[in-house]
Amino acid sequence: MAFQFFKKAFSEKSHIIEATKPASCPYCGIELEKIPIRKTKCKSCNKYYYAKRRPGEEEKRIVTDQEKEAIEREWDEHQFIKKWKPMVGFNDENLSKTAKMMGSKTGVKPSNSEIIWELFLEKEKKTRDSQDLKMLHFKMALFLFEEGKNYEEYLRISHKVDLDRFMDDDYINDVIVHPCELCKGKIKIRMPKKEALEKQILPRCGVHEEGWCMCMYSWEHRR
Ligand SMILES: [Zn+2]
Numbered sequence: 202m203a204f205q206f207f208k209k210a211f212s213e214k215s216h217i218i219e220a221t222k223p224a225s226c227p228y229c230g231i232e233l234e235k236i237p238i239r240k241t242k243c244k245s246c247n248k249y250y251y252a253k254r255r256p257g258e259e260e261k262r263i264v265t266d267q268e269k270e271a272i273e274r275e276w277d278e279h280q281f282i283k284k285w286k287p288m289v290g291f292n293d294e295n296l297s298k299t300a301k302m303m304g305s306k307t308g309v310k311p312s313n314s315e316i317i318w319e320l321f322l323e324k325e326k327k328t329r330d331s332q333d334l335k336m337l338h339f340k341m342a343l344f345l346f347e348e349g350k351n352y353e354e355y356l357r358i359s360h361k362v363d364l365d366r367f368m369d370d371d372y373i374n375d376v377i378v379h380p381c382e383l384c385k386g387k388i389k390i391r392m393p394k395k396e397a398l399e400k401q402i403l404p405r406c407g408v409h410e411e412g413w414c415m416c417m418y419s420w421e422h423r424r
């Protein structure tokens with residue numbers, strides 16, 4: 202039984218591969234002797250064609266210059282989703298559901314970046330544990346940074362979890378700031394914990410225009 206199934210699947214698959222051969226020029230339709238590995242000039246019409254695989258497909262197809270660029274954009278989008286999927290913690294179903302909801306609200310198809318951000322906000326609403334929120338807000342800050350946006354607010358509330366924890370600990374007196382390369386010499390590195398909580402100096406104001414701030418809080422015991 203299993204053998205029959207595999208035999209069938211195999212023959213169907215090889216049929217698909219057969220069907221794509223012989224390949225032809227996407228411009229003039231002339232039959233090609235072989236599938237090109239790289240950019241190739243058609244001997245008949247002198248235009249360039251390419252062999253490209255789309256995300257989710259197994260076989261390469263012979264495409265025009267314009268189609269090649271569209272496929273490259275598809276790959277960028279695919280990689281973008283793949284990167285943030287484990288960071289936010291969503292699956293394909295969440296993704297399409299949120300995209301559909303956003304689209305019906307605004308009447309415009311949302312970009313992948315807008316969908317990811319919405320998924321972050323949905324996750325934020327469901328997260329209760331302060332350490333989980335700290336991690337989530339850190340990732341949201343990182344996302345904004347990579348999108349070229351101001352990430353300071355999200356990194357600030359992520360760091361605040363540490364300050365709140367220090368406030369609850371009677372043995373902790375002072376907060377120590379470990380400045381990153383961007384903030385060295387521009388930030389006060391030691392202060393009473395109460396002052397640290399009032400000022401919330403991490404990340405330093407305006408640092409998002411300089412890059413990603415890696416400053417960290419730590420603490421010192423009462424002497
Ligand atoms: Zn041609």
Ligand SMILES: [Zn+2]
Pocket residue numbers: 380381382383384404405408413414415416
């Ligand atoms: Zn910094």
